[in-house]
Amino acid sequence: MCQPLRKRPAPSFGLCLSATRCTLMRCMLVFCAIFGLSTSVAALSAPAPILLDESNPLVQAWPAVTLLSDPQKKLGIKEVMEARDRFTTPETAYGTLGLRKDAVWLLVPISVSSQSNGLWVLDIDYPVLNRIDVYLTHDKTLMEQARLGSLQPQDQRPIRSRSHSFGLKLKAGANYDLYLRIESKGALILPITLSKPSEFHANALGEQMLQGLLTGLALCLLVYSLAQWLTLGEPLYVKYAILIFGSLLFSMLQFGVGAQYVWRGNTWMELHTAGLASLIAATGSFLFIEQALEGPDVHPWISRLMKAGAGFTVFFALCFSFDLIDIYIVTAVISTLGLAPALLGLPGAISRARRGDSVGIYFLLAWAAYFVTTAVMVEVIKGRVGVNFWTLHSFQFGATFDMLVFMRVLGLRTKALHKAVEHARRERDSLHSLAHTDPLTGLPNRRSLNASMADAINHAGPENVVAVYMMDLDGFKQINDQYGHDVGDELLIAVAARLRANVRHSDLIARLGGDEFVVISSGLHSVQQARDRADKLLEAFNDPFALSEKICRIGLTIGYALAPQDGSDAISLFKRADAAMYAGKNDGKHCARRGDGTVPASSHTDWQPLDGSKVTEF
Ligand SMILES: Nc1nc2c(ncn2[C@@H]2O[C@H](COP(=O)(O)OP(=O)(O)OP(=O)(O)O)[C@@H](O)[C@H]2O)c(=O)[nH]1
Incomplete structure (x- = not known):
């Protein structure tokens, strides 16, 4: 947890992040992030090159980045090098360019210290970037070039890793221009670093460990909820499983674990997972919230709306899978329907919480976290909030928190279910007892x-x-x-x-x-x-x-x-x-x-079995 903090410090508060891990500071950072207080770097003059020196094993590239837009996506490296003077500093927040349809050229001037052994690793730790072309130039001469990006199969990447990385062999005391051409259907979130190989591995390991833990946790919850569903037959568990599955898929895509281990080199998955995962999570949310809150607090038409919402998201998911609609339509659908489950469930949750019902309280808690973390992520995606460890992971942390809170809701629900079953059993026993016992003497009847x-x-x-x-x-x-x-x-x-x-x-x-x-x-x-x-x-x-x-x-x-x-x-x-x-x-x-047969039949004899069959002989 410590290393990624050091990896992406924003200039305004990055040092604070690495200096302290206290909760208060984290809260303040999230607060700053939400209200767009993170630094927007828009220097007027061309930034100075970044200095690569052994004494500083990890360097953030963003402060030195300038950019050139390529709306027609036609520029080649030669033209771009000639247009070096037209590069401008980004006006968006630290480490993010937001959503863009053009191809973007970034220029990172580098100065290598005379003390450096020249071995550095370029890393862009946002795995969903579709295509990244790296050009290393020295004295206007192209020295090296490489293709990175999520559409690049793992075995064709210079370094097989979760993120996009490339090893550089630089000359001590030399100056270079590093050009990056980036094109992606999603947001251009660019946590670009240059680090020593050992530092790169240590950081990669830390992030890998974090992703392993969070993915493992989500998988455990998924398997548990499916097992509970099969055992208890309670549909709420499978709705929860759908919700987790969507969330898990999204995180696996966003942090590259899916491409690394699950859908290696599968372009269809790379291009569709974000949309599908969001739609699946929205379907699960509609269904889960509708059932978990059902009761007198939720008006029947709200329930119907939620079910209809789930139907819509399934429909759009199918259309998207068969490429009948594109990611922009899916994004519009998610922007419209994404918050609907929580908004529709809000009145029910509030009235439950007012009665002191813990299910209502847990829902409000989960949604509060969801709203904050999603708002932060959306602002990063739009380029208005800077990238750092917390803002980059905000959605994933929020989703994990929600999963755990919803699991508690499931626990409460199961407890209520057991209580109802126990009550029904007691009722049945007492009815059985009443039907089989003489009330006066307590003897069997x-x-x-x-x-x-x-x-x-x-x-x-x-x-x-x-x-x-x-x-x-x-x-x-x-x-x-x-x-x-x-x-x-x-x-x-x-x-x-x-x-x-x-x-x-x-x-x-x-x-x-x-x-x-x-x-x-x-x-x-x-x-x-x-x-x-x-x-x-x-x-x-x-x-x-x-x-x-x-x-x-x-x-x-x-x-x-x-x-x-x-x-x-x-x-x-x-x-x-x-x-x-x-x-x-x-x-x-x-x-x-x-009564051994010698006693004559009595006219009083009236014994009849309860099943109504007639006694015909004595
Ligand atoms: N206190 C009370 N009396 C009952 C109850 N159920 C039936 N009886 C009465 O029990 C009596 C049973 O009648 P019989 O068995 O004919 O009376 P008996 O005097 O024992 O007659 P024999 O059997 O010929 O000696 C009737 O008077 C019923 O009204 C009950 O739950 N409580």
Whole structure:
């Protein structure tokens, strides 16, 4: 981070940049940059040549630069050398000529110190410049020439690097004129330096490291968001991925990483990536902001406008890909639509932020950074703000900051999603519980019994006898009538507790309704054991029930049937147990009867499964 600072200091504040890294100073620099306070060099007289001396391993060329416009793009080096006196100092901000349609000739007079070994590297660290022709002249004689630029494949460049660089072998004590012919469809941003090879490598390494880090971070976020999208199926993640992809592509183009490693020598990519990346990022912005802010704060027509905006950008991207429109139309589209997602989302974000909703606050924060950094970059592109490390990287830093803030928005969104899922699960559980539980006693109800019964009977066998005990209280109506319904309810609760206390953990107790209960016991080894359990339940009712204001005695009649002995399906077992219970009622109550087929069918039997199928036989 330190080396690039030293590499492009603007005369007015470059020394401050390299002297201190304190945050305050950086803020001041950004402030200066935004308000166009950086130095606009417009010297009246021809600038003095730059001195190349070993004591100063990195020299900025801009202070010595003069320029000659070539609108017809017809001038050759000979004509330009003859027109040396017509070169003028640039009137734009430091290190930038803004957007120009002409070809530009730059003249950098050089004076080599007598102490220098003459080995220097010319470097222009703005990789998107399409074509740069370098001419080194001495005494009006052409000494060397080279072709650089983004359209020049890596393997045909004098030095294979991310930026445009060329090694110079100069004579100690000699004077040279360095002519650069530059032509590009984008902005002519020209951080031109002459440095010693070691210094050049050190600086290149620093910038390469920075780009590696930022590109790696963006790639991680991209892969993560796509993985989340595939896992959770939440479309907001893929919209975020589109946004990141556009941003990443743009940075890879602007700082040369794409041409260096990804689309080496691919002219189509060099000419289309800037436009496509901007349109892709705008599409992602529209979609992401629309969904992230959706809710009562965003009017439906704003949502519709954002979706339409995304549609437009996709349309223009397709047209641009097939060369149906040129970069100037794309630039006009981006200038018009680029800010639209943020502007349309602003009211929604503000009202969210006012309610203390952190999503709104994060959006405002991200947009504040976006507006500042984009404004700085636009001014550099227009030639009104000087080039330095911070202004040159402002858009990339702003985009990275936004990516991280939006990731936080995604995190909040996922958290809300989990909360909603958890809430829905709890609702479902409580509905399920309500549907399967008797509200008075908390015991499973008939519906729940049905499901568990089928499972128990399926595993029944000679060594695993399953007993179905149907139980009905004796004289419960009288308790109700005598003491009231509340006492009756209390007694039913106490009966449930008594039954629970007298069965095994693995047994199932259910209340069918009224004063009817069922116990299912599985894992019994014999008919006798089933009989003993019925007796145990009867005995449990010998003791009275101590209610809050009364002590009640109540009897119990049990009818039971066994699987596999008395039946092999739930319906027939229930029917037999039910009939046996009514037989017990008729025999004087408070007894247990087995429904083994000897008991005649009872006219009271009304057991029916919940699925509505009719019981046809007993
Ligand atoms: N307190 C209360 N009573 C209920 C509830 N559900 C049904 N009942 C009453 O329970 C009684 C059950 O009737 P029966 O089983 O015929 O009355 P019983 O006196 O036990 O008759 P036998 O079984 O022949 O001894 C009815 O009076 C119903 O109104 C309830 O949730 N709470």
